Amino acid sequence: MAEYMKLKPDFVQGDWDHMPDMLTAGKVDMIMNGYEFTPERLEVMDASIPYYVYALQLMARKNDPTFTSWDAVRANHGKIGVLTGSAAETRMREFCGDGAGDNSKACEVIDYDGNTDTMREVETGKLDATLEDTPIASFYAPRFPGLVPVEAPRYTGYYVIYVRKGDSPVLQAINEAIVLMVRNGDLQNIYTKYGIWDKNQEQLDQIAQESRFFGLNKAVATKVEKNVMPTQAVVTTDAREHGWQVVKSYGGVMLESAGLTVVLSFLSFPLAITAGLIIAVGRLYGPAWMKWPLAAYVELLRGTPVMLQLYFVFFFLPELGINIPAFACGVLGLAINYSAYESEIYRAGLQAIPTGQMEAALSLGMSRPLAIRRIIVPQAVRIVIPPVMNDFIALFKDTSVCSVITLVELTKRFSVLSMSTQATIELMGMTAFLYLAMSYPMSVVSRRIERNLGQVSV
Numbered sequence: 039m040a041e042y043m044k045l046k047p048d049f050v051q052g053d054w055d056h057m058p059d060m061l062t063a064g065k066v067d068m069i070m071n072g073y074e075f076t077p078e079r080l081e082v083m084d085a086s087i088p089y090y091v092y093a094l095q096l097m098a099r100k101n102d103p104t105f106t107s108w109d110a111v112r113a114n115h116g117k118i119g120v121l122t123g124s125a126a127e128t129r130m131r132e133f134c135g136d137g138a139g140d141n142s143k144a145c146e147v148i149d150y151d152g153n154t155d156t157m158r159e160v161e162t163g164k165l166d167a168t169l170e171d172t173p174i175a176s177f178y179a180p181r182f183p184g185l186v187p188v189e190a191p192r193y194t195g196y197y198v199i200y201v202r203k204g205d206s207p208v209l210q211a212i213n214e215a216i217v218l219m220v221r222n223g224d225l226q227n228i229y230t231k232y233g234i235w236d237k238n239q240e241q242l243d244q245i246a247q248e249s250r251f252f253g254l255n256k257a258v259a260t261k262v263e264k265n266v267m268p269t270q271a272v273v274t275t276d277a278r279e280h281g282w283q284v285v286k287s288y289g290g291v292m293l294e295s296a297g298l299t300v301v302l303s304f305l306s307f308p309l310a311i312t313a314g315l316i317i318a319v320g321r322l323y324g325p326a327w328m329k330w331p332l333a334a335y336v337e338l339l340r341g342t343p344v345m346l347q348l349y350f351v352f353f354f355l356p357e358l359g360i361n362i363p364a365f366a367c368g369v370l371g372l373a374i375n376y377s378a379y380e381s382e383i384y385r386a387g388l389q390a391i392p393t394g395q396m397e398a399a400l401s402l403g404m405s406r407p408l409a410i411r412r413i414i415v416p417q418a419v420r421i422v423i424p425p426v427m428n429d430f431i432a433l434f435k436d437t438s439v440c441s442v443i444t445l446v447e448l449t450k451r452f453s454v455l456s457m458s459t460q461a462t463i464e465l466m467g468m469t470a471f472l473y474l475a476m477s478y479p480m481s482v483v484s485r486r487i488e489r490n491l492g493q494v495s496v
Contacts, residue, residue, distance in 0.1 A: 054151070126170065154178060292451060306370075
């Protein structure tokens with residue numbers, strides 16, 4: 039395409055569901071990465087004519103007699119993996135009845151940041167099936183021999199190229215390039231080379247003739263849908279929601295996701311504190327053989343990203359036959375990661391206690407473990423309250439990395455809703471407010487505890 043447009047392409051890496059934000063912020067000039075045409079996206083971006091006609095293919099494990107049809111997925115309450123913000127997610131949530139606050143959904147839809155992640159999770163047994171775009175299903179099929187297609191593909195749609203609103207010269211150049219690539223057979227050659235050419239692509243020529251010098255505005259899109267693909271329904275909206283309409287429509291689901299953030303934090307941090315204290319005591323007062331392994335544990339966890347650690351627990355351990363549910367992985371991963379930092383905080387607190395305290399306790403006949411438990415640790419705990427509470431507040435924000443293991447906490451919910459509604463400013467404000475509402479009370483509690491423990495009774 040760049041050759042047809044006489045341009046040199048500069049490819050920019052980014053999260054798939056954040057590419058519209060990169061476009062509107064001026065970081066890129068176009069996005070072309072399997073982005074489906076949707077009326078919501080058309081509200082904030084201009085779209086080219088289609089360059090690929092996709093459908094959605096359900097895939098399940100080979101030789102699994104349970105999930106052999108779409109109806110079986112619903113009847114057996116299957117777990118279905120989808121790409122975040124994709125048409126597959128929208129269609130599968132509709133199929134499962136997975137609306138906000140709906141507790142009677144027929145099957146469970148789980149978001150992933152990558153297509154191949156969902157396919158791997160089906161093979162390892164964490165998911166029952168995955169819904170993929172047909173080019174993804176075709177291209178990656180040889181790499182996942184444990185998967186088989188379920189029934190014929192459904193829900194045909196378009197891949198288009200998005201540009202910024204009003205960028206007409208670029209849009210016309212893109213459309214002309216697509217038309218020429220269709221007529222010259224270049225698109226067919228590319229798709230055939232990668233094994234993703236199918237009969238749906240035969241419609242590209244007619245679509246190009248209908249829309250050569252236009253982007254997919256609503257009128258053109260409706261005409262193309264009606265004339266070329268009558269089985270594909272067009273979902274239209276009069277306008278995007280704004281202001282308090284967004285709060286009213288999505289406040290409940292945002293609160294629900296904030297609740298998951300709170301639960302993750304309150305379950306993982308006590309485990310991190312307990313483990314951190316044990317590690318710190320072991321390094322300072324334990325036998326010599328214990329100190330080096332504990333030091334290596336701390337340095338390993340502090341020296342590697344928490345996201346990598348979560349990936350290891352969630353994606354790699356199943357390859358070894360160890361399947362841990364996503365929620366447990368989130369709690370465990372955050373607890374393990376923060377235990378390393380807490381151990382260093384407690385080690386500093388323990389070292390701040392004068393050595394005379396231990397000597398005095400031993401001279402009074404206390405055993406060393408009893409002196410540590412009754413004399414040293416209580417004083418150290420009071421000293422480290424400020425940094426520990428600071429870590430707890432930081433943990434509220436760090437729960438956002440759990441989105442990589444399919445947990446839809448507050449930040450992930452913002453990302454998903456922003457992608458589907460394009461009400462980015464309103465949703466960002468709601469997200470910031472909820473994080474502040476969760477973290478500020480902890481700051482108040484921290485200061486009160488410090489003040490109370492700082493008082494000395496005579």
